Amino acid sequence: MVYQGSCHCGQIGFEVEGDIEHVIECNCSICSKRGSLLWFVPRQQLRLLTPEQNLSTYTFHTGRIKHRFCARCGIHTFGEGTDPSGRAMAAINARCLEGIDWSRVSTKHFDGRSL
Numbered sequence: 001m002v003y004q005g006s007c008h009c010g011q012i013g014f015e016v017e018g019d020i021e022h023v024i025e026c027n028c029s030i031c032s033k034r035g036s037l038l039w040f041v042p043r044q045q046l047r048l049l050t051p052e053q054n055l056s057t058y059t060f061h062t063g064r065i066k067h068r069f070c071a072r073c074g075i076h077t078f079g080e081g082t083d084p085s086g087r088a089m090a091a092i093n094a095r096c097l098e099g100i101d102w103s104r105v106s107t108k109h110f111d112g113r114s115l
Contacts, residue, residue, distance in 0.1 A: 005077065005096040007070035012077050013049035016041055016092050020105055023094045028112030034076050036093040037107065043080060043088035
């Protein structure tokens with residue numbers, strides 16, 4: 001399935017292909033403050049529909065994850081990084097996707113605070 005996503009104001013638009021089996025609720029410092037629910041997909045399954053210059057980037061700690069957000073409305077849309085095997089991954093903020101039937105999506109908790 002292909003999902004459409006965007007920030008609140010629409011300055012960032014994207015689509016992502018895949019099947020959402022579950023989302024991750026992480027308790028690390030940034031995830032717990034922004035309240036996003038993350039869906040991890042290979043980076044090539046994410047396609048920007050708006051120019052990349054519309055994205056703002058925040059990094060912290062090791063700087064390995066690029067947290068992408070809209071500078072206009074502040075919404076975190078996705079993050080980019082690599083998995084332990086070195087594959088490029090995207091962590092989609094599933095709350096930015098259209099048409100999600102939340103009754104069919106399970107939430108798994110991840111203890112990112114302990115890392």
